[in-house]
Amino acid sequence: MSLPEQAREALACFTEARGWEQRARLLMQWGERLAPLDDAEKTESNRVHGCESLVWLVAVVDDGQWRFKATSDARLLRGLLALLLVRVQGLASAELAQLDLRGWFSELGLERQLSPSRSNGLHAVLQRMAQLASEA
Amino acid sequence: MFQPSPWRADFPAIAALQRQHQTYLDSAATTQKPQALLDALSHYYGHGAANVHRAQHLPGALATQAFEASRDKVAAWLNAADAQQIIFTHGATSALNLLAYGLEHGFNAGDEIAISTLEHHANLLPWQQLAQRRNLRLVILPVNSQGQIDLDQALQLIGPRTRLLAVSQLSNVLGTWQPLPALLAHARAQGALTVVDGAQGVVHGRHDVQQLGCDFYVFSSHKLYGPEGVGVLYGRHRALQQLRHWQFGGEMVQLADYHSASFRPAPLGFEAGTPPIAGVIGLGATLDYLASLDANAVERHEASLHQHLLRGLAEREGVRVLGAPQTALVSFVVDGVHNADIAHVLTEQGIAVRAGHHCAMPLLKGLGLEGAIRVSLGLYNDSDDLARLFEALDQGLELLR
Numbered sequence: 001m002s003l004p005e006q007a008r009e010a011l012a013c014f015t016e017a018r019g020w021e022q023r024a025r026l027l028m029q030w031g032e033r034l035a036p037l038d039d040a041e042k043t044e045s046n047r048v049h050g051c052e053s054l055v056w057l058v059a060v061v062d063d064g065q066w067r068f069k070a071t072s073d074a075r076l077l078r079g080l081l082a083l084l085l086v087r088v089q090g091l092a093s094a095e096l097a098q099l100d101l102r103g104w105f106s107e108l109g110l111e112r113q114l115s116p117s118r119s120n121g122l123h124a125v126l127q128r129m130a131q132l133a134s135e136a
Numbered sequence: 137m138f139q140p141s142p143w144r145a146d147f148p149a150i151a152a153l154q155r156q157h158q159t160y161l162d163s164a165a166t167t168q169k170p171q172a173l174l175d176a177l178s179h180y181y182g183h184g185a186a187n188v189h190r191a192q193h194l195p196g197a198l199a200t201q202a203f204e205a206s207r208d209k210v211a212a213w214l215n216a217a218d219a220q221q222i223i224f225t226h227g228a229t230s231a232l233n234l235l236a237y238g239l240e241h242g243f244n245a246g247d248e249i250a251i252s253t254l255e256h257h258a259n260l261l262p263w264q265q266l267a268q269r270r271n272l273r274l275v276i277l278p279v280n281s282q283g284q285i286d287l288d289q290a291l292q293l294i295g296p297r298t299r300l301l302a303v304s305q306l307s308n309v310l311g312t313w314q315p316l317p318a319l320l321a322h323a324r325a326q327g328a329l330t331v332v333d334g335a336q337g338v339v340h341g342r343h344d345v346q347q348l349g350c351d352f353y354v355f356s357s358h359k360l361y362g363p364e365g366v367g368v369l370y371g372r373h374r375a376l377q378q379l380r381h382w383q384f385g386g387e388m389v390q391l392a393d394y395h396s397a398s399f400r401p402a403p404l405g406f407e408a409g410t411p412p413i414a415g416v417i418g419l420g421a422t423l424d425y426l427a428s429l430d431a432n433a434v435e436r437h438e439a440s441l442h443q444h445l446l447r448g449l450a451e452r453e454g455v456r457v458l459g460a461p462q463t464a465l466v467s468f469v470v471d472g473v474h475n476a477d478i479a480h481v482l483t484e485q486g487i488a489v490r491a492g493h494h495c496a497m498p499l500l501k502g503l504g505l506e507g508a509i510r511v512s513l514g515l516y517n518d519s520d521d522l523a524r525l526f527e528a529l530d531q532g533l534e535l536l537r
Contacts, residue, residue: 020481020484020485021531021535023484024480024481024484024535025535028536052475052476052479052491052492052493052506052507053474053476053506053507054506073474073506074474074476074477074480075474075477075536076476076477076480076481077476077477077480121476
């Protein structure tokens with residue numbers, strides 16, 4: 001499966017990043033790219049629980065392809081969400097279900113952000129995504 | 137000026153963590169363990185494990201002896217009059233649940249239970265659920281801006297309908313000592329039972345349960361430098377007699393036939409099943425170690441580091457400390473910066489602190505906060521640990537701003 005263009009770009013940026021500071025700066029920059037959510041989209045049913053921060057994930061299937069929007073009140077988490085979305089945007093359910101998202105974050109050098117003990121919410125977002133893909 | 141901890145080398149994990157570039161400042165969640173505890177666990181498992189209170193054989197006798205010696209040590213640590221007033225549970229949470237179930241029969245619809253707004257979920261949810269089961273009113277005592285239970289209001293709210301008062305000794309979020317003498321005396325005068333959650337308090341200074349005058353005192357071993365899986369419930373004799381048995385099984389029974397049984401009194405009647413034997417023995421060894429320290433020196437060290445922590449935070453722009461912490465820990469937020477982002481940048485720099493709601497969601501919500509960062513100290517921390525925290529915080533905030 002070939003990488004979407006934005007995912008290739010992210011991979012290039014993050015594999016070149018040296019040190020935690022540069023990675024954190026990049027995360028903040030990528031977070032700025034997230035499409036904003038309307039207040040109407042920030043509903044309880046779109047909230048992802050299991051996070052210490054507020055996280056929303058809006059998911060729609062359009063012509064067999066998943067379209068996601070996501071945001072959070074925490075900046076670095078917005079960056080992680082952006083990196084997630086560039087990888088999964090436009091996938092079909094079968095592709096989404098097969099995708100190794102842990103592997104994706106490992107490639108980016110961000111695997112530590114995925115530990116279930118970290119309450120940053122990325123883990124919970126991935127669980128929600130897997131659930132959506134399997135139910136579709 | 138460098139302030140070393142004379143006890144740092146007694147805790148081998150601190151050096152191991154340092155080799156992994158980790159600065160441990162999360163002792164209010166759980167503590168690192170002294171070598172004396174590691175030795176005791178290794179000795180027990182290395183020389184012959186056995187079940188307690190069951191077998192006549194030699195290993196069983198030795199294990200029982202060591203297990204009961206720990207009960208004596210806990211009693212001595214709390215200055216309980218009698219070791220039989222010490223029940224071993226599986227943690228502070230299970231001790232509080234034991235109370236909420238064991239005392240349930242004494243409550244009638246409309247009775248009141250008083251707790252405070254700053255309780256840890258472990259001292260909130262067992263009472264909340266008991267209130268729901270028995271149709272009781274859960275009265276929440278407010279806390280003032282300093283982070284202490286507001287005495288004027290509390291004394292009004294604790295009245296003749298109050299059957300039980302359950303409060304923390306030292307807040308796990310605000311680091312404030314609660315005005316227990318006045319609260320407990322008033323509650324007792326109203327005929328209420330009193331429960332003190334000593335999970336944080338027991339770690340700092342020595343506390344005398346007889347002087348405190350509470351009916352029950354609860355703490356967990358792992359926050360007091362002991363092993364996990366062990367909690368302690370102290371009860372006054374009269375209060376213990378009011379407890380109904382709540383978990384049933386091996387060794388808590390006197391006589392059993394198929395359709396009925398009679399049960400032992402405290403403590404064994406409330407220690408159903410095989411207890412955490414190694415853990416209890418390990419707690420005993422930890423208490424021996426702690427008792428060997430110069431208590432005044434420990435107190436001075438902790439107080440001085442805590443002041444240092446408060447000063448350092450106060451010097452930093454935009455840092456807002458929750459309440460007026462007195463001991464051991466400080467929770468804070470930074471204006472305009474999400475606590476999850478601060479947690480992220482501190483973690484990246486090897487600073488182990490806790491971020492979030494600290495198992496006290498209603499308290500944080502009441503303060504209008506989603507969460508906070510909590511820095512908490514143990515007797516092994518030194519001023520270099522704080523210097524690393526401040527440096528990491530400065531670096532992180534510079535980046536986030």
